[in-house]
Amino acid sequence: MGALPQTRPLTGGTADAGTLGPDDFARIAGLVRDAAGLSLSPIKRPMVESRLRKQARALGLPDLRSFLARLDAGPDPEDLRIVVGALTTNITSFYREPHHFEVLRQTILPTLAAGRDRSAPVRFWSAGCSDGMEPYTLAAELDIAWSEAAATRARILATDIDAEMIAAARAGRYDAGRVKGMPPDRRAALLETEQADHVTVRSALRRRVIFNVHNLLEPWPMRHPFDVVFCRNVVIYFDDSLRLSLWPRFAAAIRPGGWLFLGHSERIVGPMLGCFRQAGTTLYQRTDTPAPGAAPNGGGGPDVPA
Numbered sequence: 001m002g003a004l005p006q007t008r009p010l011t012g013g014t015a016d017a018g019t020l021g022p023d024d025f026a027r028i029a030g031l032v033r034d035a036a037g038l039s040l041s042p043i044k045r046p047m048v049e050s051r052l053r054k055q056a057r058a059l060g061l062p063d064l065r066s067f068l069a070r071l072d073a074g075p076d077p078e079d080l081r082i083v084v085g086a087l088t089t090n091i092t093s094f095y096r097e098p099h100h101f102e103v104l105r106q107t108i109l110p111t112l113a114a115g116r117d118r119s120a121p122v123r124f125w126s127a128g129c130s131d132g133m134e135p136y137t138l139a140a141e142l143d144i145a146w147s148e149a150a151a152t153r154a155r156i157l158a159t160d161i162d163a164e165m166i167a168a169a170r171a172g173r174y175d176a177g178r179v180k181g182m183p184p185d186r187r188a189a190l191l192e193t194e195q196a197d198h199v200t201v202r203s204a205l206r207r208r209v210i211f212n213v214h215n216l217l218e219p220w221p222m223r224h225p226f227d228v229v230f231c232r233n234v235v236i237y238f239d240d241s242l243r244l245s246l247w248p249r250f251a252a253a254i255r256p257g258g259w260l261f262l263g264h265s266e267r268i269v270g271p272m273l274g275c276f277r278q279a280g281t282t283l284y285q286r287t288d289t290p291a292p293g294a295a296p297n298g299g300g301g302p303d304v305p306a
């Protein structure tokens with residue numbers, strides 16, 4: 001995340017110590033938009049107040065206003081990380097939007113296993129992976145669909161802006177309540193241990209996924225194009241112009257014939273639709289059309305398995 005922009009102090013305005021005035025809210029909204037791309041409409045003000053109050057308490061500060069003053073006096077990257085982490089939505093689950101994993105199992109994984117060079121790596125990216133349930137579902141499906149030899153060709157990168165989510169994802173340990181009601185075959189595919197209060201993901205799957213902190217607003221790390229990208233329920237929190245600027249980067253990051261999964265309320269619109277063909281519900285396949293002016297890499301960023 002970059003440095004905080006210098007704008008009007010947060011401590012001005014008419015709000016009391018536990019609330020945000022309109023100026024304060026606009027400043028916070030500006031911070032998270034610049035840092036993470038999140039678009040916060042004024043209707044979210046009560047949510048922002050309540051989450052930041054909680055963070056202020058956790059930091060041992062007397063009230064929200066003290067936290068605002070501290071942000072204003074910053075910029076402290078750790079405080080900014082806390083604000084972004086508090087205001088992002090991390091909801092996820094194993095087999096979320098299960099129809100995507102059906103297409104993956106029935107069509108995409110068999111095609112990838114059979115196609116091209118049988119020794120070439122097959123690259124997957126879960127962008128905005130939260131605490132890891134999406135890439136672990138993908139890894140479990142690979143295990144089911146592919147032979148051991150084919151599965152060793154898979155390279156699964158999973159990234160998120162939130163370091164706490166990535167740490168949780170690497171641990172692969174979840175509250176038992178989060179798998180409640182999951183069918184036995186899926187539990188068996190995903191889980192190694194099931195205790196009364198928590199479950200752990202199979203170590204074979206944990207070894208298969210490489211987790212990294214990465215902000216989609218920053219240069220993208222890939223040296224090679226991906227075969228399959230999941231970026232689901234992430235761009236929904238961005239504004240239209242940022243979303244439009246991301247489609248060419250996805251087009252450049254996915255090889256022709258590769259696949260892009262989006263979340264249930266996300267769509268590619270605008271000129272970049274020419275670089276993709278709609279291949280299912282919120283599923284797009286990359287066409288041969290070159291991505292105009294896209295530079296996904298730009299150097300830097302976390303490493304991706306070659």
Ligand SMILES: C[S@@+](CC[C@H](N)C(=O)[O-])C[C@H]1O[C@@H](n2cnc3c(N)ncnc32)[C@H](O)[C@@H]1O
Nearest residue numbers: 036088089091092128130161162215216232233
């Ligand atoms: C609602 S979760 C989606 C998780 C998963 N993809 C799914 O659909 O179940 C959205 C995730 O996007 C991440 N995120 C938000 N802004 C981001 C950014 N600029 N770069 C990378 N990740 C971001 C959040 O931290 C959060 O974990």
